[in-house]
Amino acid sequence: NYGHGGSGWSLSWGAAYLAVGHAAATLERRVAVIGCGIIGLTSALTALRAGLDVTIYTRDLLPHTRSVRANGSWTPDSRIALSAQASPSFARTWEQMARYSLQTYRDYLGLPGNPIDFRDNYTLSDTPLDAADHAPAPTDAGKG
Known part of the structure; x- marks a missing residue:
């Protein structure tokens, strides 16, 4: 079940x-694991x-899997949608x-080859974070 709403890399071990x-x-x-992408390999x-x-069991071997170049940012909840449709245990399971x-991932910090590297990431904006949710949608008024 790769992806978890786009957070497959972040949530693969959990x-x-x-x-x-x-x-x-x-x-x-x-047990059988189907596929050797990020979810398959962490599960195995x-x-x-x-x-x-x-x-x-896999159709493709490394380096020909879809997630062979899996990398990403720690974003375990960046793409949660339709949370109202989720079961009552959704939040607890997701947090676990x-x-x-x-x-x-923290256990892999400092290992040879640096398999995990945490870096700070910042986003600059003229709009305060709490105002961004209430900002009016952009218009096409200037296009002609």
Whole structure:
């Protein structure tokens, strides 16, 4: 389920943790992971660390997967839409995935090759953040 509303990279470890928890609860020790993109690989590694016997099924191998160049910004909730349609446990589950993912990423800081690198990111604007939500929509009045 790549993406999580566009936050697949941010939430990959947390999503894998929850999925492996469900798989382990079945008491079956053999699991299959379909795909070897970011979600598939983090799920397979999480399952292996949990002591499960993992087989990955994939059409494409690295470097030919869609997420081989996966990188991104830490944006676990940047694209949540239609939250009114979500189940009552949505916020709790989303937060659990985000917290687990962030902790896992922090564990990779400082490792050889710098697999994770945190950098501050700033956005400049003439509009205060709280006013941006209430700003009038731009018009096409000047176009002719």
